[in-house]
Amino acid sequence: METQARSTANAPPLSLENSVKPLRIALLGYRSNPFSGGQGVYLKYLSKALIQLGHQVDVISGQPYPDLDPGVQLIKLPGLNLYEHKQPSKALSFRQFFKPADVLEWLSFLSGGFPEPYAFGRRLVDHLRTQRPEYDIIHDNQSLCSGLLDSEKLGYTVVTTIHHPITFDRDIALANTPDWGMRLLVRRWYNFLNMQISVARKIKHIVTVSENSKIDIAGDFGVHPSRLTVVYNGIDTATFRPLPEIPRLPFHLITTASADQPLKGTQHLIPAIAQLVDEFPNLRLTFIGAPKPGGKTQRSIKALGLEDRIEFLHGISTQRIVELYASASIAIVPSEYEGFGFPAGEAMACGVPVVSSDGGALPEVVGDAGIIVPSKNPEALAAGIRSLLLDQPRCNALSLAGRARILAHFNWSTVAIQMTDFYAKAMRS
Numbered sequence: 001m002e003t004q005a006r007s008t009a010n011a012p013p014l015s016l017e018n019s020v021k022p023l024r025i026a027l028l029g030y031r032s033n034p035f036s037g038g039q040g041v042y043l044k045y046l047s048k049a050l051i052q053l054g055h056q057v058d059v060i061s062g063q064p065y066p067d068l069d070p071g072v073q074l075i076k077l078p079g080l081n082l083y084e085h086k087q088p089s090k091a092l093s094f095r096q097f098f099k100p101a102d103v104l105e106w107l108s109f110l111s112g113g114f115p116e117p118y119a120f121g122r123r124l125v126d127h128l129r130t131q132r133p134e135y136d137i138i139h140d141n142q143s144l145c146s147g148l149l150d151s152e153k154l155g156y157t158v159v160t161t162i163h164h165p166i167t168f169d170r171d172i173a174l175a176n177t178p179d180w181g182m183r184l185l186v187r188r189w190y191n192f193l194n195m196q197i198s199v200a201r202k203i204k205h206i207v208t209v210s211e212n213s214k215i216d217i218a219g220d221f222g223v224h225p226s227r228l229t230v231v232y233n234g235i236d237t238a239t240f241r242p243l244p245e246i247p248r249l250p251f252h253l254i255t256t257a258s259a260d261q262p263l264k265g266t267q268h269l270i271p272a273i274a275q276l277v278d279e280f281p282n283l284r285l286t287f288i289g290a291p292k293p294g295g296k297t298q299r300s301i302k303a304l305g306l307e308d309r310i311e312f313l314h315g316i317s318t319q320r321i322v323e324l325y326a327s328a329s330i331a332i333v334p335s336e337y338e339g340f341g342f343p344a345g346e347a348m349a350c351g352v353p354v355v356s357s358d359g360g361a362l363p364e365v366v367g368d369a370g371i372i373v374p375s376k377n378p379e380a381l382a383a384g385i386r387s388l389l390l391d392q393p394r395c396n397a398l399s400l401a402g403r404a405r406i407l408a409h410f411n412w413s414t415v416a417i418q419m420t421d422f423y424a425k426a427m428r429s
Contacts, residue, residue: 022053022055022056023055023056023137023420024055024056024134024135024136024137025050025055025056025057025058025136025137025138025139025423026057026059026060026133026135026138026139027043027057027058027139027141028060028061028124028138028139028143029043029060029061029066029141029143030062030116030121030141030143031061031062031063031116032059032061032062032064032066032141033064038163038233038340038342039141039142040066040067041342042161042163042233043059043061043066043141044066044067044068044069045234045236045412045415046416047059047069048068048069048071048072049234049412049413049415049416050416050420051069051071051072052413052416053416053417053420057072058072058073058074058075058133058135059072059074060075060077060124061075061076061077062076062077062081062119062120062123063076063078063079063081063084064081064084077120077123077124077127079101079102079105079116079119079123080092080096080102080105080106080109080119082105082106088106088109088110100122101123101126102119104119105118105119111188112189113189113191113192114189114191114192115192117143117144117145117195117196118146120143120147121145121146121147121150123147124145124147124151125150125154128154128156129154135156136157136423136427137157137158137423137426137427138151138156138157138158138159139158139160139161140158140160140161141161143160144160144162144195144196144199144203146198146199148160148199148203149202149203157205157426157427158203158205159203159205159207159423159426160199160200160203160205160206161206161207161208161209162206162208162213162217163208163213163339163340164208164209164210164213164216164217164337164338164339164340164360165216165217165220166190166196167193167197167221168216168220168263168337168360169190169337170186170187170190172262172263172336173186173190173263174187175262196221197221197222200221200223201221201223204227204426204429205229205422205429206223206229207228207230207231207419207422208228208229208230208231208339209230209231209232209233209340209361210230210232210339210361210364211361212339212360212361212364213230213339213340213360213361214228216360229422231415231418231419231422232364232409232410232415233342233345233415234410234411234412234413234414234415235345235346235349235406235410235411235412236346236412237403237406237407237411239318239322240322240325240345240347240349240350241349241351242326242350242351242403243322243323243350246323246327247327248326248328249284249327249328249329251280251282251283251284251329252284252286252327252328253273253283253284253285253286253328253329253330253331254285254286254288254324254325254328254330254332254347254352255269255285255287255331255333255343256287256288256289256321256343256347257269257287257289257332257333257334257343260292260295260297262336263336264334265333265335265336265357265359265375266334267297267300268334268336268357268375268376268377268378268381269378269381270297270300270304270306271300271304272334272379272381272382272385273304273309273382274304274305275378275379275382276385276386276389277306277309279386280389283309283389284310284311285306285309285311285332286310286311286312286313286324287310287311287313288314288316288321288324289312289314290312290315322350325347325350325351325352326350326351328352329352329353329388329389329395330353330354330388331343331347331348331350331352331355332354332356332381332385333347333354333356333357333362333366334357335356335357335360335362335375336357336359336375336376337359337375338360338361338362338365339361340361340365341356341361341362341364344362344365344366344370345406345410347402348365348366348369348402348406349402349403349406349407350403351399351400351402351403352399352402353370353388353394353398353399353402354366354370354371354398354402355370355371355384355385356370356371356372357374357376357377357381358372358373358374359375359376365410366402367405367409369401369404370402371384371398372384
């Protein structure tokens with residue numbers, strides 16, 4: 001077990017209600033990449049906001065590890081990290097053959113499964129049993145592993161965040177996979193959902209990040225809505241901010257959609273761009289992300305003759321992303337589904353006019369401060385982009401409205417206060 005030292009130089013704590021004492025909180029993340037995906041972002045900012053309220057926070061995480069505030073202690077529960085291993089079939093050492101969690105993770109991975117949440121839960125319970133750390137709350141970040149139920153049996157109060165039901169990811173992946181053999185592989189990979197659904201039905205205290213997710217979790221996971229509490233995410237508005245010194249480039253579009261994940265809607269964005277290039281010969285699109293070499297995205301771009309109009313940028317810093325937003329004229333969020341919608345919120349915080357699909361919770365984030373079009377509809381997406389390309393005054397108005405909406409409704413200080421109230425209720429029940 002490794003730890004990241006706790007700093008004593010925390011930001012001044014915000015005021016807690018007199019009835020709520022500072023809590024000892026463990027936040028869990030089975031994988032917490034801070035630079036891609038919402039789960040690492042969630043851990044980073046929620047933990048920071050909680051310590052600013054005066055709580056003590058440990059983050060217990062598998063690989064890849066999160067990027068945390070110095071005041072948050074990181075407790076590492078390393079797994080095999082097989083997705084980044086050069087030779088996964090040779091990843092297990094002789095010593096690891098005597099560790100059940102490692103063996104199970106390795107065998108499941110080699111057979112096409114996704115074992116990380118379950119294996120993380122095994123390691124978590126081992127850690128809690130051997131170290132016996134004192135926590136008022138253990139807060140899971142969508143691992144929904146069976147180890148959470150064992151943690152309850154050890155006497156801990158356990159809550160979990162479900163960002164959205166991963167059944168939606170599975171169903172969208174299946175809808176975009178016509179080959180029956182690949183469909184079998186997709187079903188095998190998503191087999192961990194059986195565990196997540198079972199655990200969600202048994203955990204007493206669940207928080208989710210949008211009203212839309214609440215409805216979908218209740219329907220797909222069979223959880224009564226009364227057991228679900230909505231606490232919206234925040235946006236880091238100090239980092240994601242307008243940079244007026246950087247001029248906006250006309251006809252320069254930007255998206256952070258993961259290029260080869262059907263859930264993120266790239267398969268609808270590429271044809272939408274193709275519909276616009278004749279009318280707008282200077283149109284350019286920047287993807288923050290990288291496509292799979294020879295994958296569907298690259299094939300679609302080549303088939304539509306868009307190679308010279310679309311660029312991909314991968315592995316760039318957050319500051320560079322903010323600079324790209326500053327130079328873009330419009331941000332596009334084409335997702336088929338989002339449990340919350342960090343890409344939309346971050347673009348709006350940067351003052352970029354947004355054209356978004358209505359997938360999942362995106363309308364809750366965008367509101368009336370952007371253009372919302374039907375998801376899975378390239379024609380509607382193209383029409384939304386066209387309307388802004390032809391209306392600079394509206395772009396200017398949405399730029400201001402988007403930033404104002406995020407500042408007013410989506411900040412991490414409010415999230416931490418609401419989460420503290422949620423913790424207090426869970427501890428009393």
